[in-house]
Amino acid sequence: MKTTYYPSIWISDVHLGYKDCKAKFLLDFLNKTECDVLYLVGDIVDLWSMKRQFFWDPSHYQVLECIQKKAEAGTRVIYIPGNHDETFRHYGGQTLFKVEVHKTFIHTTSAGKRFLLLHGDDFDSATRYNKLISLIGDTAYDFLLFLNRWTNRVRRLYGGHYWSLASWLKQRVHKAREAIAAFENAAIHEAKKQGVDGIICGHIHQPEIRVVDGIVYCNDGDWIENCTALVENQAGRIELLHWSDVQSVLSVVEMESMETNNVKAA
Template identity: 40%
Template sequence: MPQHHFRSIWISDLHLGTRCLKNEQVLDFLLHTDSDFLYLVGDIFDLVQANKAWHWPAVNDRIVQTVLAKAAGGTQVIYLPGNHDHLLRAFDGLTISNIRIQNTAIHQTVDGRRYLVLHGDTFDPVIRHCPWLATTGSVIYALLLRCNRWCTIRLPAKKRGPRTLSAWLKHQTKRAVNCIGQFDALVAREAAAHRVDGLICGHIHRAGIREIGTTLYTNTGDWVESCTALAENSCGQLGIIEWPTHQPLREAVSVQHENLYRHRCLASPN
């Protein structure tokens, strides 16, 4: 399989250390994509599970080694910790093995647009106001992931949406709390405060690209269910990559941001 080159790639929510991670797909993605910038947008390691049920198969070593090799080979790798690897936030500004740890970053695309990059848990009203509920929710979500092999929501093929029980329930819950917490308003306010054109985050395990007022909101998705990433090509266009198979890429057919993922138009390399 040929290697696909992008100017920038953003991935998040791998949750290394848990049984939920689709680690073979992650490794395959890293081996067959290349970029000038690689942003690790939080929850790469699941340190919350470190003292509970740490799971580390040999393939995880290869994932880490591949990222380190990219950093040593000239790719600018930036690690932005999330709520499951929040302990790394104490190392803000430190560079380890050519990987820069930052709590937030500003990325400028090749066409001059500026995006604030961060994990996104700061916009989650449950984490901000009820951390105990967030912890409970994480435990329940992990159990649901294990139930996916038996419980799958069957949607019509023409409809876009989560198909597993865990994804469907998480999406419904997130939609409710985001509405209550005025998620859109928080995103737009944060972008305005940093005087940027948009925001790139992860956290909610649901990839997407859409306009919120004058702000472009993008989400990288996750690697425990959807296996998605965000990418920038050489023209500065942003798009979503899905990686469930060995032929995941095709040329985008729409230049409208809000339609890029709705109609399953994926990021185009180069």
């Protein structure tokens, strides 16, 4: 199988143990890529969902097995637990099965730019995101993903590729857009506060790369709605990849020209 090499890869919000996890797409991504460092930026396993109703597809185990094999083969795997797998935060600073566990981490790109890595639930209290979740509720979100699931089943019957109805709807709901913007601004503020060049997070299931006031905000998205990951390529650029039936580069930022807000869409 042909693989593509990236020095660094970031994934988050996989939610293994949740019925809408797109584990097969993720498994394809992991099998077709190689890296020196694989960052798991939280909510890899959905302990909340499994407490409510246990679900574990064989493909979910295969994802964990693939990550473990990469770690054993020499890939440095760094795990930053999120709110849905917060139990593992108790192991911060330790190494479990060759996987390093950290609450936060600083990644330095080949261009010498420093990025703060964290899951992102730290910003819930400072934004309207928590209020949005309270307003929508788990039941409504599950229904949104139910619609997403059946929309794509119909699309496949007619030869269509995977498309996130859930993400499309979120972009068109005013309160959701407000919550996303507030989250992003809080993340950018934290990056400024810590004196880094950018921030990489997940949590809100909204993939994005943008530059604000010289700070690069990167969100690697999720594997529930969007099937996205961030990668740093050999030229030192950070790219946002979409990986479903058809793979594509959504956007890219060149570290050498961050100060000019050089963010490109593919």
